[in-house]
Structure formats: C-alpha cells, structure tokens
Amino acid sequence: MTLWTLGSINADYAYRVPRLPAPGETLAAEGLMRGLGGKGANLSVAAARAAARVVHVGAVGPDGRWAVERLMEYGVDVRHVAEVGEVTGHAVIAVAPDGENSILIWPGANAAIPEAVRDAPLAEARVGDRAVAQNETNGQGGWLATAKRMGLSTAYVAAPFDPQAVGAVLDVLDLLILNAVEAEQLEAALGRRVGDLGVRDVLVTMGAEGCRWHGAEGERSFPAPKVEVVDTTGAGDTFAGYVLAGLDRGLPMVQAIGQAQVAAALMVARRGTADAIPDLKEVQDARL
Numbered sequence: 001m002t003l004w005t006l007g008s009i010n011a012d013y014a015y016r017v018p019r020l021p022a023p024g025e026t027l028a029a030e031g032l033m034r035g036l037g038g039k040g041a042n043l044s045v046a047a048a049r050a051a052a053r054v055v056h057v058g059a060v061g062p063d064g065r066w067a068v069e070r071l072m073e074y075g076v077d078v079r080h081v082a083e084v085g086e087v088t089g090h091a092v093i094a095v096a097p098d099g100e101n102s103i104l105i106w107p108g109a110n111a112a113i114p115e116a117v118r119d120a121p122l123a124e125a126r127v128g129d130r131a132v133a134q135n136e137t138n139g140q141g142g143w144l145a146t147a148k149r150m151g152l153s154t155a156y157v158a159a160p161f162d163p164q165a166v167g168a169v170l171d172v173l174d175l176l177i178l179n180a181v182e183a184e185q186l187e188a189a190l191g192r193r194v195g196d197l198g199v200r201d202v203l204v205t206m207g208a209e210g211c212r213w214h215g216a217e218g219e220r221s222f223p224a225p226k227v228e229v230v231d232t233t234g235a236g237d238t239f240a241g242y243v244l245a246g247l248d249r250g251l252p253m254v255q256a257i258g259q260a261q262v263a264a265a266l267m268v269a270r271r272g273t274a275d276a277i278p279d280l281k282e283v284q285d286a287r288l
C-alpha cells in the first residue's frame with residue numbers, strides 16, 4: 001500500500017555561534033550547515049527508510065528545489081510537491097558550543113499549499129492506504145477528512161502542539177501520535193484522558209522512557225532501548241514514520257512500535273536528522 005504524507009519541507013540552516021546572541025546584539029557565526037528538515041519531510045524519509053512506499057504532498061518555493069531532490073534521493077515520491085511563489089519554509093538554528101540552541105521558523109511555502117495540490121493526489125489513493133499529517137502545513141483538517149471519506153486510514157502527529165488543531169481532527173482519526181507533554185496539555189484542554197478521545201489508537205512517546213499505546217485492549221507501555229544520546233532532533237518523526245511504515249507492511253501495532261523504538265534509539269545515538277535515520281535492515285539487525 002502507500003503512505004500519503006501531507007507535510008512540511010524545510011531548509012534547516014544551522015549556524016555555529018560562539019554563544020547565543022543577546023537581544024540587540026549582532027554576532028558573526030563561525031560555520032553554517034544547510035540540511036533538509038521539517039517534521040513532514042523527516043517523517044516521509046523515515047517511512048521510506050522503513051521500506052514504505054511514500055508519496056509526499058507539500059510545497060516549496062523556487063529556492064527549495066534542492067530540498068525536493070534530497071527527499072527524492074531518500075526514495076520519497078515527490079510528484080505532488082508543488083513549487084509556489086513563497087519562500088521555502090526554513091529554520092534558522094543557532095548552536096552554541098555547549099549544544100544550547102535557539103530556533104526561528106518561517107513556514108513559508110508550507111503554509112501556502114494550494115487546495116488543488118493537497119486534494120488532487122488523494123484521487124490516486126486506494127482504500128486501505130494511509131494518510132498522515134502534522135501541524136506544520138495549512139489545510140490538514142480538510143485533507144484528513146477527505147482521506148477518511150475515501151477509505152484511507154488516517155494518522156496525525158500533534159506537533160508543533162496546538163490543542164485546537166488536534167480537536168479539529170479527532171473525529172476523522174484512526175491514529176494519534178503525540179509526546180507526553182503534549183498528551184498532558186491535550187488532556188487539560190479537553191478535560192478527557194487521551195485513551196478516551198474516540199480515536200482507535202493513541203501513541204504517547206516519552207523520550208528515553210519509551211512510549212504508551214492506548215488501544216482497544218487498554219493501555220500498554222513499551223520501554224525504549226538504552227543508548228548513549230548524541231542528538232535527539234527528529235526522534236519523534238523517526239518513531240512516527242517507522243510506526244506508520246510498519247503498520248503499512250501489515251505488522252501488528254506491538255511489532256510496529258518495537259521497530260520504531262529501535263529506529264528512534266539508533267537515531268538519537270547519532271548526529272544529524274534525515275541522514276541519521278537508519279534503514280529497515282539496520283533496525284532489524286540491531287541488538288539493543
């Protein structure tokens with residue numbers, strides 16, 4: 001089957017700085033690294049590395065062709081990534097010597113995906129395909145509702161967190177993925193436990209502690225493999241991409257979670273984002 005991702009594509013500009021700039025200060029950076037980022041793109045790359053057939057739906061500006069090429073090199077189908085008249089979404093990241101960082105994000109083209117670009121691809125989808133969105137694009141609610149109506153299995157990664165955005169998609173969701181802080185905030189905002197949202201499966205990730213699955217048979221916890229942490233950026237996206245790819249390959253949820261936790265653990269033990277996501281063989285061979 002196919003995983004359809006409506007998701008952000010960002011250019012991540014990581015500047016090495018002697019310290020984080022103070023208000024009003026102008027500071028020269030000592031190094032620059034440009035990479036592919038955005039939660040949607042990371043998720044698509046993770047699912048493709050996990051051997052899923054992935055079609056990414058999204059938009060970049062004329063300055064973002066390299067990012068689309070990078071996605072393609074990772075095996076993601078980019079036929080439905082449009083070029084629009086906005087600048088490509090980007091993150092300006094300042095990283096101090098102690099690893100402390102500050103990040104500025106501009107959504108750009110991610111927030112200007114035309115309706116036709118969003119909805120047209122779903123006409124190619126088949127019943128039983130999966131659709132996943134996160135909160136870094138425009139139009140996720142309508143897109144997931146259309147996908148659900150067309151017989152796709154729907155998933156939402158609730159990041160960056162906004163309780164209203166989650167509330168707006170709950171009725172059409174089969175799977176919700178969020179981290180522990182987001183789960184607490186959602187419970188406070190809705191006055192309901194995450195297991196009582198009417199969503200068939202809810203996965204709550206808890207960093208080094210692993211994750212929790214709220215499903216038809218109740219709640220179950222899964223400890224994460226123990227690893228030495230180097231860089232946790234993108235752990236959540238890797239986890240989500242691997243879970244969705246696993247389910248798409250027909251794995252039961254327990255096994256999909258197992259692979260996702262190994263993939264995310266391998267990833268946090270390395271530096272980098274998209275390029276640090278392990279492929280399925282590495283995950284299957286890992287002894288953690």
Ligand code: ATP
Pocket residue numbers: 159179180204205206207208209210211224225226227229232233234235236237239260261262264265268
């Ligand atoms: P991020 O925003 O950094 O991408 P997140 O807050 O969305 O992450 P987390 O709960 O931090 O998500 O992590 C997602 C999954 O990654 C966890 O469920 C776990 O499997 C794995 N993971 C994260 N941190 C660690 C760690 N220190 N050791 C082992 N596994 C980890």
